[in-house]
Structure formats: structure tokens, C-alpha cells
Amino acid sequence: MSDKEILEAADSGNTGVQTAELGREMRTSFLEYSMSVIVSRALPDVRDGLKPVHRRILYAMYDSGITPNKPHSKSARTVGDVIGKYHPHGDSAVYDAMVRLAQDFNMRVPLVDGHGNFGSIDGDSAAAMRYTEARLAKPAMELLADLGKETVDWVPNYDESLQEPSVLPARFPNLLVNGSNGIAVGMATNIPPHNLGEAIDATCLMLDNPDVTTEELMEVMPGPDFPTGGVIRGREGIISAYETGRGSLTIQSSYKIKEGKNGKTSIIITEIPYQVNRSNLMQKIGELVRDKKLPEISNVHDGADRNSPVDIIIELKQNAIPQVVLNKLFKHTQLQVGWGVIMIALVDGVPRTLSLREILHYYILHQEDVIRRRTQFDLEKAEARAHIVEGLLIALDHIDEVIAIIRGSRTDKEASDKLSERFGLSEAQCTAILQMQLRRLTGLEREKLQEELAELKEKIAYYKRILADEHLMRQVIKEELQEIKGRFNTPRRTRIAGPAKDIDVEDLIADEEMVVTMTNAGYIKRLPVTTYRQQKRGGKGMQGVNLKENDFVEHLFIASTHNYMLFFSSAGKVYRKKVFEIPEAGRHARGTAVVNLLKLDKGESIVAAIATKEFPEDEFLMFGTKEGMVKKTAMSLYDRTRQDGLIAINLREGDELIAVKRVKPGEKVAMVSSAGKAISWDESEVRAMGRDTMGVRGMTVPDGVHVLGLEIASPGKEIFVITERGYGKRTPVEEYPLHHRGGQGVFTITMTAKKGQLAAMKVVTSEDALMIISEEGVVMRTSVSDISQLGRATQGVKVMNVDGKDRVSAVAIAPDGKRKKRPKDSGDMEVSEADLED
Incomplete structure (x- = not known):
């Protein structure tokens, strides 16, 4: 046939071919497939918390009598029964599902009692099903309890040769207790397991008060209880999951x-x-x-x-x-994982995202239906038995007449009809009388029947009360749940602790003292302060840095790895980093170019740094420039950061920033010039200014002379100075007269050509240790107590032997290890906030 003839035949309906629009057919077929996966494989039922394969495994074992009071049976037998009778799928899928039901590290309350190798928490798979044996665990019998009392609906199996339960009676809330996880089409479920006793308490709480809040439920069931224990960090994820059906948990080992x-x-x-x-x-x-x-x-x-x-x-x-x-x-x-909670389950065959209250609500509805149907079954059975007993008692009351009627009848039917006509008995009563044995004619048997009838009447009355009183029905549910709790409850394994903070880089860095060095050529590095050994006065030091030719170490600081680092540049800008962000290098390494760490402009260099953990408003930074300008600004104004730096101080053309120190009200400021003069004044001489300001005159210096340093001079401390050739001394700060800011100062050391220009100054105590470094990178560590204390206008003594053309370039205060208390004015890198702590 031609294409045209085929189309005409199809249009006329004369062929067996059905036409369909492809897109519509795809949508219909895929929807049917996805619903089959959702309902028949991947998602649990909200009532018993089981997927079809698990339900069929439990029922097949129950139907075969593989119960807790019987010996274990080969797993292969159970798998065969499940596949052949109820679940026509692969044997490995069914066996894997049964194995999981037996694993105590997967199931909070295992439902299968396995015998043999059923896998391990290490990921080992179970032995083949021909080797292992299994039977129902005792808690599983509570899921199957009263199955024979018409408590649930029954449906045909896949070939309609047998009947199977559509849901199990589930005498405890298994969906919460053992949880569930599965991936369907377009959706997934991931319900965490819970403690049996807590889940039962939450159910009872809702039975008492259907309007109970999530917060009230969490008082008795604070969160999931995983079989492997662990710690859930924070309650926010639990609350979200319980209220919306979705949440994220952080679980730690x-x-x-x-x-x-x-x-x-x-x-x-x-x-x-x-x-x-x-x-x-x-x-x-x-x-x-x-x-x-x-x-x-x-x-x-x-x-x-x-x-x-x-x-x-x-x-x-x-x-x-x-x-x-x-x-x-x-x-x-x-060791720490995120666990996403998605509480999706089938409600009347439809997948729904459920809150904790909704899960408990639907479970309670299921239990009410189970109790109602079970009670109705027991009531009908009790009434039927009472009816028989009443007939038997009537027969015993007229036993001679009954015997005469039976003896005078030719057939059972005739005897039954005569008994019915004479005593008004039903057919069932007549049949029971005819089947009655002669031993039942004794007086003792009559008493037993009377007692049985009385008991039956009590049960019938009780059953009718349950069916008529919803409150009593809920009480029955509560009592049976509490009885199950008493038999199977175990202590909580998972702890719930405070919220887990995000682990950043700082949490992975040990809090320890670091030496930070910067060279004139712009190389920076950090290394532990313990790298350097302490030496006596006059020592040669040890090689601290291997430098390029003509480079020298210009700055040396000490700080804790977790401190904030405020880097102040010669151009008056400030950059902020953490100490651990500075690359660590060995003692002989040159370090990293500072331009790779900070976005410095051309010709800009770092001249000062502050180490701090906080930025208090009542503390200030005192700035000093090369030409003697000073400025005081609150530290809180520098609690900001920008990649290209912030303006810290405005500078005149040709001026440079040389020092930045923390200062508090009432403290004294000391400034020293390269000409060997020093001036001391009270910090109140400078009023607090904003960040983007120039400041005022702190020290007047003549042409060719520049300010060498600015320090905080506290009472009881000493000013240490050292020349380029290594001559130095320490002098009590009390020997320096207090002036108003702006003066030229007084001599702090007698200057000679042999000693060279003044190279560095520090405010120290006798308990301090000093680290002195030369332009060629030689580092010396010595105690201040080993250096002579001399008057203000004296020459000093040899502190460090400086060879050839080498010159002293920088001095820093190092931790000594003997001191128990830190000075209140510490906080810059040369005396860090942490370097004096034990």
C-alpha cells in the first residue's frame, strides 16, 4: 500500500493501527510510569512507614511462620516467597532490602533478625542469601499485630492468585522510628530515624491535644536519633524540618x-x-x-x-x-556532614511533603481505623460466641427435653427444626447443641458456660463503649503504645548540641606566636617565634633571612596568628589582614613579595602594623610622621577593610608615615629623632581626629634630621636606643622631662661618628627580651636586663657586634617566657596582644 492509502485506511478506522499525537502519548506514558515508581517502589506509606517491598518481605515471613519464636530460616527461602508470591522483581533487590531491615547501623529498630553476615558499617556487603538466615524481629510483630482481624484492606497480588495487605496495622509510628529514603521520579524522600520512646511520647501528646505545637512536640521528641549516634549541631534545621517537611541538619562525629x-x-x-x-x-x-x-x-x-x-x-x-x-x-x-531532610510520604496514594504534626495526624487516623475495625471484629466474634453460649445454657436448662427431641428425630435437620421451634433457637445455636459432647452435661461445665457468658457480656459492653467513645479509643491507642515503649525502648544515642558555626580558614589555624619580617625590598614572611634562640649581650646572633644583594630587613614584628593585622604604609594608607594570611616560610627563606599580599601603589612601603582582636571606641591610634606630625584617631574607625586600602592619615608632600601606636587616655608619648634627641608629652596634647585628617605638630626637627620613632612611654619603663653600629643603652622614662608637643626635645644619647646615627628606639622593661636585626639579615635575641641602664646624656655600650658595612636596621620586643602579666599598652606587632601569655 502507498503512504496515501495507509493514511486513508487509518482515517476510516479499517486497520488495527491507532493514531495518537506523539507529545500527548509521551506525557501520558511517562506519567503512568512515574506514578508506578512513586506508589509501588520508592516512597513509603505515611501509615506504616514501609515501601511495598519491605511490607511484602515482612508479610511473607509472617505468612510462612518465620516469627521470633521459631528458628531462623534461609534468606533465599524468604526472597523466593516474596518474588514468587508478591513482588515480581529481581532477587538481589529484594535481598538487599531485607538485609537493610536487619542492619542495626541503618535501622533504629531493626525489623528482621539476621543470622550470619549481614554487612557492616565499613561498607562490607552481606553474604549471599544462600548462606544467611533470618526471621522476624520482635518489634516487627507489632507492625503485623491484629493483621488477621480485618484491621486493614487486602488487595490481590500481581497475578490475583493471592491476597496481600495494602498496609500493615503498624502498632508504633514506624515512619518516624526507622525513617525512610528513596528516589522516585521528580522527587525524593529522606526521613531521619527517631527514638522509639520519644516518637511514642510525641504520638501520645498529640492524642491528648490534637492542636499541640511543634515546639511542644519537641519537648518530648527533640530531634532525630540516628542508630550510629553522633551529634546534631543546632535546632534550626530540626525545627524547619518538623514545621515544613524540609530542613538541613549538620551531624558531627x-x-x-x-x-x-x-x-x-x-x-x-x-x-x-x-x-x-x-x-x-x-x-x-x-x-x-x-x-x-x-x-x-x-x-x-x-x-x-x-x-x-x-x-x-x-x-x-x-x-x-x-x-x-x-x-x-x-x-x-x-566526620561532619550535612543531612537534608525531605519528609515526603504517600497519603491516600498521593505523595505529599509532610510536617511532623501531619505525620502524627495521619498515623493517629490510621490507628483509630485499625482499633475501630479490630474492635468491630472482636465485638462480632464475642456476640457470636455469646449467642452460642446462651443456646447451650438453654439446652442444659431443658436437657431431658432436648435429649428426647434429638432421640425422636430421624435426621440432624429434623432435630434442629424441632429445637428451633420448641425453644426459639437460631440455626447456629441448634448446630452447637447438636455438636455438644456428653461431658458438657456436668454441673461444672454449666458453671464454666455461665462464667464465659458473663465475661463475654463484659467484653461486648467494653467494645461497644470503644466504638461509641472516641476519647476511650484514643486512650486504648495510648495504652498499647506505652506498652510497646516499655518493651522495646532504648536510650537516645544522638546528642543535640549548640549550632555548628561555619568552619573558616581561621578555625584550621593554630593560635601561636609568629615573627613577621619585612625587608626593604618588600618581602614578607611569618615563622614561629620559637625559631630564634635567646643569646647573651654581645652575641653575634644567627642568620635569620637569606637576602638578595643590597636588601636588608627593615621591619620585624611579633603577633598571634589569629590577630587582625593593620598594615600602615608610608603613604598614610591602612590595609587589614589576618596574621595567618601572611605566607609562612622557613628561617632562611626570603618570603613573599608584599605586593602579592597587599595592593600597594608604586613607591609605597609598609612602615607600621598593629595586631588586635577588637576595635574598641575608647582606645586610639597615635600616628607619627617623618617630619614630626602626629594625629590621634579612635581605633573603631579602622574596623573596615578594602582591597586597595583606606586612608589612615593625610600627609604633606614629601612627608612619610613612620609609626603607629595604640594609646589610651593619660598615657605619655615619646618621640626620638635621628640626631639623638627625644621629647615626651601627654597624649591629651593631641585631640581625637577623624581618619581622613593630617594631624598637628608633635616634634620639631631641623633640616637633614628626621623623626626616628614614636612610642608610648609608661611610668616605670625605659627608653632603649641603639645606633647604627650597635651601641645602645636604656634610660628610665622619668629622666625625660615632660614638654608640650611641638618642641625639639632633649638629648637621649651622646652622638659620635664612631657610633653612627641613631637607628632605632623602643620603650621597654627590664623583663623584656629584644630582637635586633641588621640590614644584612643577622638576627640577635637578648634580654633587656643584659643591657646597661645609663643616664640620658651618655654614650651607651656595645649591644650587638656589627661587621663591616652592616648596620642595625630594626628592633622588636620578643616574648621572654618568664613574664606572667602583659602591659596594658601592648597591642602593636612589636609587643603583640598574645606574646606575653603563658
Whole structure:
């Protein structure tokens, strides 16, 4: 036939071919497929919390008599029954589902009692079903209880040869207790498991008060309770999940920190997050150690045994900080995971996202229906039995006449009709009388029948009250739930702690003292302050930095890794970083070019830095410039940051910023010039100004002379000065007369050509330690107490041997380790906020 003839035949309906629009057919077919997956495979029923495959496994075992009081049966037999009778799918899928029902690390209350290898938390798969055995667990019998009392609807199996329950009676809220997860078409469900006792208490609370709030429910059921324990951080995700059906949980492992010998510490992981593979977790930790991302860890090994099936022992190197290592582990491994809650279940065959109250509401409706149908069944059975007993008692009351009627009848039918006509008995009563044995004619049997009838009448009255009184029905549900709780409840395993903060880089850095060095050529680095050893006065020092030719170390500071770093440039701008953001390098390394760390303009260099954790309004920064200008500004104005820096002080043309110090009301400021003069004045001489200002005159200097430094001179302290050739001394600040700002000052050291120009100054105490560095990078560490205390106008003594053309370039105050209290004026990098703490 031609195409035209085929189309004409199709239009006339004379062929067996049906025409359909392709798009509509695709939509219809896919919708049918997706609904089949949703209803028949992937999503649990809100009433019993089971998917069809799990329900069929439990029912097949129940129907075959593989119950807790019977021996275990081969798993292959159960799988065969399920496939052959109810679930025509692959045997591995059915077996995997049955295995999960038996795993105590997946199920909060296992429903199958497995015998043999049913897998492990390490991800080991179960043995083949021909090797393992299983039977129903005792809690599963509560899901199947009263199944034979017409409590649920029955439907035909796939070939209509058998009947199977459409839902189980579920005497406890299994959807909450064991949770569920599955991926359907276009949707997924992920319901966390809960504690059995808590779920029952929440159900009872809602039975008492249908309008109970989520917050009230959380008083008895505070959150999920995972079979593997762990810690849920924060309640926000739980509240969101319970109120909207969706939420995000943060689950952390539980751990213990064990102190060992020689300062070594071990972290023992005792519980891991739900559904995390322990073997993969250990492998990931090992990879991080090998890749040097966790250099604090010396060894990781398996400490699991029968009593502690999870233990992972992480041994740390000497002096490693456990909390820092834990923060790294939480960030880079599954010791901390996010767990998305999506509470989708089938309600009347339709998928719905449910809140906690809705889940409990539909479960209670199911239980009311189960109790109603069970009570109706028991009532009808009791009434039928009472009816028979009444007939038997009538027969016993007229036993001689009954015997005569039976003996005078030719057939059972004739005897039944005569008994019915004579005593008004029903057919069922007559049949029971005819079947009555002679031993029932004794007086004892009559008493038993009378007692049985009385009991039956009490039951009938009770059943009728239940059916007529909704409150009594709810009370029955509560009592039976509490009875189940009493038999199967276990203590909560998962703890709920405070909210988990986002782990940033700072949480992964140990809080320790660092030496920060910057060279004249613009190289910066940090390294632990413990790198340098302390020496006596007059020592040669040790090589601290390998420098390029003609480069020298110009600035040396000390600060904690977690401090904010305010870098002040010669151009009067400020940049903010954390100390740990400065690249760490070895003692001999040159460091990183500061232009790669800070966005400095051409010709701009860093001249001062402040280390601080806070920016208080009642503390100020005092700025000093090369030409003697000063300015005081509140620290709070610098609690900002920009990549290209902020204006810290306005400068005159040709002037440069040389120093920035923290200052408090009542403190004294000391300024020293390269000509060897010093001036001291009260900080109140300078009023507080804004950030974008120039300041006022602090010290007058002649042409060719510049201000060398600005320091805070507190009572009881000393001013230490050192010349380019290493001559220095310390003089009490009380020897310097107090002036008004703006003067030229008085001599602080007798200047000679041999000693060179004044190179550096610091305000110190006798308990301080000094780090002195030369232009060629030689570093010396010495105690202030080893340096002579001399008068103001004296020459000083040799503090550091400086070879050849080398010159002293910078001085910083270093932690001594003997001091217990820090001075209140500390806070800049040369005396950091943390460097004097034990």
C-alpha cells in the first residue's frame, strides 16, 4: 500500500493501527510510569512507614511462620516467597532490602533478625542469601499485630492468585522510628530515624491535644536519633524540618581526646554520622595525612572491637592542638556532614511533603481505623460466641427435653427444626447443641458456660463503649503504645548540641606566636617565634633571612596568628589582614613579595602594623610622621577593610608615615629623632581626629634630621636606643622631662661618628627580651636586663657586634617566657596582644 492509502485506511478506522499525537502519548506514558515508581517502589506509606517491598518481605515471613519464636530460616527461602508470591522483581533487590531491615547501623529498630553476615558499617556487603538466615524481629510483630482481624484492606497480588495487605496495622509510628529514603521520579524522600520512646511520647501528646505545637512536640521528641549516634549541631534545621517537611541538619562525629605521654594526644572517634562509610572515612583521613594537609597527625588506625565497633584512633604529633585538627577533619572529611531532610510520604496514594504534626495526624487516623475495625471484629466474634453460649445454657436448662427431641428425630435437620421451634433457637445455636459432647452435661461445665457468658457480656459492653467513645479509643491507642515503649525502648544515642558555626580558614589555624619580617625590598614572611634562640649581650646572633644583594630587613614584628593585622604604609594608607594570611616560610627563606599580599601603589612601603582582636571606641591610634606630625584617631574607625586600602592619615608632600601606636587616655608619648634627641608629652596634647585628617605638630626637627620613632612611654619603663653600629643603652622614662608637643626635645644619647646615627628606639622593661636585626639579615635575641641602664646624656655600650658595612636596621620586643602579666599598652606587632601569655 502507498503512504496515501495507509493514511486513508487509518482515517476510516479499517486497520488495527491507532493514531495518537506523539507529545500527548509521551506525557501520558511517562506519567503512568512515574506514578508506578512513586506508589509501588520508592516512597513509603505515611501509615506504616514501609515501601511495598519491605511490607511484602515482612508479610511473607509472617505468612510462612518465620516469627521470633521459631528458628531462623534461609534468606533465599524468604526472597523466593516474596518474588514468587508478591513482588515480581529481581532477587538481589529484594535481598538487599531485607538485609537493610536487619542492619542495626541503618535501622533504629531493626525489623528482621539476621543470622550470619549481614554487612557492616565499613561498607562490607552481606553474604549471599544462600548462606544467611533470618526471621522476624520482635518489634516487627507489632507492625503485623491484629493483621488477621480485618484491621486493614487486602488487595490481590500481581497475578490475583493471592491476597496481600495494602498496609500493615503498624502498632508504633514506624515512619518516624526507622525513617525512610528513596528516589522516585521528580522527587525524593529522606526521613531521619527517631527514638522509639520519644516518637511514642510525641504520638501520645498529640492524642491528648490534637492542636499541640511543634515546639511542644519537641519537648518530648527533640530531634532525630540516628542508630550510629553522633551529634546534631543546632535546632534550626530540626525545627524547619518538623514545621515544613524540609530542613538541613549538620551531624558531627562524637569523639574523645586522650592525653598520652611526651605531650602527645590521641583523638578517638567513637561515633560517626549516619550512613557514612567508616572504611572510606579512614581512607580519606589517610589520604589527607599523606598529602600533608593534616601534618599534625602521626598515625591513624582502627580501634574497633566487639564493644566499640566504630572507634577510629587518630594519633597526633607532639604539641599538636586537638581542636585545630578536629576543625580540619570536620571541614575536609565526613566526620561532619550535612543531612537534608525531605519528609515526603504517600497519603491516600498521593505523595505529599509532610510536617511532623501531619505525620502524627495521619498515623493517629490510621490507628483509630485499625482499633475501630479490630474492635468491630472482636465485638462480632464475642456476640457470636455469646449467642452460642446462651443456646447451650438453654439446652442444659431443658436437657431431658432436648435429649428426647434429638432421640425422636430421624435426621440432624429434623432435630434442629424441632429445637428451633420448641425453644426459639437460631440455626447456629441448634448446630452447637447438636455438636455438644456428653461431658458438657456436668454441673461444672454449666458453671464454666455461665462464667464465659458473663465475661463475654463484659467484653461486648467494653467494645461497644470503644466504638461509641472516641476519647476511650484514643486512650486504648495510648495504652498499647506505652506498652510497646516499655518493651522495646532504648536510650537516645544522638546528642543535640549548640549550632555548628561555619568552619573558616581561621578555625584550621593554630593560635601561636609568629615573627613577621619585612625587608626593604618588600618581602614578607611569618615563622614561629620559637625559631630564634635567646643569646647573651654581645652575641653575634644567627642568620635569620637569606637576602638578595643590597636588601636588608627593615621591619620585624611579633603577633598571634589569629590577630587582625593593620598594615600602615608610608603613604598614610591602612590595609587589614589576618596574621595567618601572611605566607609562612622557613628561617632562611626570603618570603613573599608584599605586593602579592597587599595592593600597594608604586613607591609605597609598609612602615607600621598593629595586631588586635577588637576595635574598641575608647582606645586610639597615635600616628607619627617623618617630619614630626602626629594625629590621634579612635581605633573603631579602622574596623573596615578594602582591597586597595583606606586612608589612615593625610600627609604633606614629601612627608612619610613612620609609626603607629595604640594609646589610651593619660598615657605619655615619646618621640626620638635621628640626631639623638627625644621629647615626651601627654597624649591629651593631641585631640581625637577623624581618619581622613593630617594631624598637628608633635616634634620639631631641623633640616637633614628626621623623626626616628614614636612610642608610648609608661611610668616605670625605659627608653632603649641603639645606633647604627650597635651601641645602645636604656634610660628610665622619668629622666625625660615632660614638654608640650611641638618642641625639639632633649638629648637621649651622646652622638659620635664612631657610633653612627641613631637607628632605632623602643620603650621597654627590664623583663623584656629584644630582637635586633641588621640590614644584612643577622638576627640577635637578648634580654633587656643584659643591657646597661645609663643616664640620658651618655654614650651607651656595645649591644650587638656589627661587621663591616652592616648596620642595625630594626628592633622588636620578643616574648621572654618568664613574664606572667602583659602591659596594658601592648597591642602593636612589636609587643603583640598574645606574646606575653603563658
